[in-house]
Amino acid sequence: MNTYDVAVIGSGPGGYVAAIRCAQLGMKTVIIEKYATKGGTCLNVGCIPSKALLDSSHHYEDAIKNFEEHGIDISGEVKVNLKNMMKRKSGVVDQTTKGIDFLMDKNNIESYQGVGSFKDKTHIIITDADGKETEIEAKNTIIATGSKPSSLPFIDIDKERIITSTEALSLKEIPKHLIMIGGGVIGLELGQVYRRLGAEVTVLEYMDRIIPGMDKDQSKELMKAMKKQKAKFMLSHKVKSVERNGDEITVKADDKNGKEVEFKGDYCLVSVGRRPFTDGLNAEKAGVEIKENGKVKVNEKLQTTADNIYAIGDVIEGLMLAHKAEEEGTFVAEVISGQKPHIDYNLIPNVVYTWPEVASVGKNEEQLKEDNIKYNTGKFPMRALGRSRASGDVDGFVKIFSDKETDEVLGVHMVGARVADLIAEAVTAMEFRASAEDIARMSHAHPTYAEAVKEAALAATGDRALHI
Ligand code: FAD
Secondary structure, eight states: OEEEEEEEEOOSHHHHHHHHHHHHTTOOEEEEESSSSOSHHHHHHSHHHHHHHHHHHHHHHIIIIITTTTTOOOOSOOOOOHHHHHHHHHHHHHHHHHHHHHHHHHTTOEEEESEEEEEETTEEEEEOTTOOEEEEEEEEEEEOOOEEEOOOTTOOOOSSSEEOHHHHTTOSSOOSEEEEEOOSHHHHHHHHHHHHTTOEEEEEOSSSSSSTTSOHHHHHHHHHHHHHTTOEEEOSOEEEEEEEETTEEEEEEEOTTSOEEEEEESEEEEOSOEEEOOTTOOGGGGTOOBOTTSOBOOOTTOBOSSTTEEEOGGGSSSOOOHHHHHHHHHHHHHHHTTOOOOOOGGGOOEEEOSSSEEEEEEOOHHHHHHTTOOEEEEEEEGGGSHHHHHHTOOOOEEEEEEETTTOBEEEEEEEETTHHHHHHHHHHHHHTTOBHHHHHTSOOOSSOTTHHHHHHHHHHTTSOOSOO
């Protein structure tokens, strides 16, 4: 029987990063993945394919809406070739997942394809697609089994017309009318892809705003921008039923006054969140407790109720984000090797890759109020930037909250072009516990979107923004 210092179950961003860090620290490491390709949700059916489609559809939208204004004449009709768009997306995914195989080889990490199940706390049985079983021994195990799309109890996901994000990433036609249940990040990104390609898109959201976890101003600004793009939003709508009749989907919901309303479309994307995935793991055989909400129970060292078994990523509490899983992967590898690492969960940025993009780090206004923290606010609109006018991307803002007493930056919230990249400046500043004054005094290249960060910091420190 093969014996390892560490076995990692699951090869998503949590698992493969944990495996690399374990190997870097000199531990004999094995990674177990049930699918043929590594990379988990993120690389196969999440972050990477969704961004590939967002980019392709953005090019198309630019061509049909903005090229003329930029003085670019395209003779003839500009058409979508969905098959080629999907082919490119698959190519990007292939290249990225193959990269993980390369990284495993480079770091001398052994791999098994199959479902990993605990026999006890130091033995794992791996069952491959043909039912063949292999047993290995591991001193330590890292559970990184991720998550799957969740649904509502009365919805029958048929994967053809009533679909999750996984199917939405590989549709063979552009929906005529895509009804989306849920106005969270995953739904909005995919909804925007198909809206750009010509589908009518209606978002039904239970809460009174979209992207509910983020700052209220961001929800409003994104909805305003997406309404300009002709997406429809039905807020405070409680979906009651989803039925398919041939190619027609009927969704019934109660509106905010309790009145039943009906929507008809040809596809329904159910994007109501994701659930932690531990099926087939036999966690109880290893003494690993799963909480009532399905998440693996861990302590502050991300150690489960079995002392040699750790869990990371979507399968434990916290934001379901690839970079959160990665941080935890590194953290656990270092804990196992005897180091004392640290993760500041307050500084994990949250990003929506719609256009305009939305990005946040630290506390939002509601949280500051809840925590009774006195704060200053500085806000600067993207439309006042020369860079935004040059590109035509004028929607959005940067908003900075700083402590009223100490001026320490407590939260930064952005909507606009390229803010997914811009948020890194805010994370860096907050990691070094910068004050708004520190940011206000830094030179920012002109013309850039980043100037909005400086201007918001100037606004937060005595209302000194220069360009508004
Ligand atoms: P996963 O990536 O879910 O990986 C778990 C792996 O474990 C899977 O490969 C699974 O097959 C394997 N596995 C499970 N059980 C077993 C078993 N018993 N034996 C062997 N293998 C097993 N996050 C971002 O940060 N940015 C984004 O832009 C972003 N976009 C997204 C877009 C979409 C459409 C979706 C669905 C998600 C997106 N996410 C994004 C979320 C991100 O994909 C997840 O947070 C991330 O993948 C979680 O990583 P993980 O390692 O915890 O688990």
